Amino acid sequence: AQSVTQLDSQVPVFEEAPVELRCNYSSSVSVYLFWYVQYPNQGLQLLLKYLSGSTLVKGINGFEAEFNKSQTSFHLRKPSVHISDTAEYFCAVSDISPGGTSYGKLTFGQGTILTVHP
């Protein structure tokens, strides 16, 4: 079984400032890692994912995340945020089967509300 902890429930930041949203996970097996974003009145949208390879993953809208296996972390960063980045951000993991696939069963963190102020 896995669990995901997002250490900050709310992160306020000023426009053009850098931001880091923290995510730690625990799992007894290898996992894939994801960040999803939910804008008001919309569904969850995939920002980026780590499956294998380079530990620095770039996603949409200028976001990136770094997988750190020793610290079991997958923190999300953006060097300069915009007002339009105001949303709720979810970190998630899924099991990797012996065949190397996953089956869409995601375990989510509790979400971090990012509020960008002018």
Next chain:
Amino acid sequence: EPEVTQTPSHQVTQMGQEVILRCVPISNHLYFYWYRQILGQKVEFLVSFYNNEISEKSEIFDDQFSVERPDGSNFTLKIRSTKLEDSAMYFCASSIHGEGAREKLFFGSGTQLSVL
């Protein structure tokens, strides 16, 4: 970009009533899912569905819940006898068949179910 569509956006029902939540997944997707989020809690996996059968279900998905793909385009979640604790936002999701691509889930905007 194609979208997963959920209807209705809000549904209010009386405790003990049956409710059906409807979803139209993206047309060429073959894997379908339901998740829910109780207010203030994490988004939780309920069930995955492929090839007209349940692939996996969580402990939450008990005998009161069922899923169906009745007509090749819709994907429904039925709660047979709703309880107060079923009040939540229910998200439908779908993903395309294929290695790697299977990990990208497309979510609908959710149905807020309120059980009174």
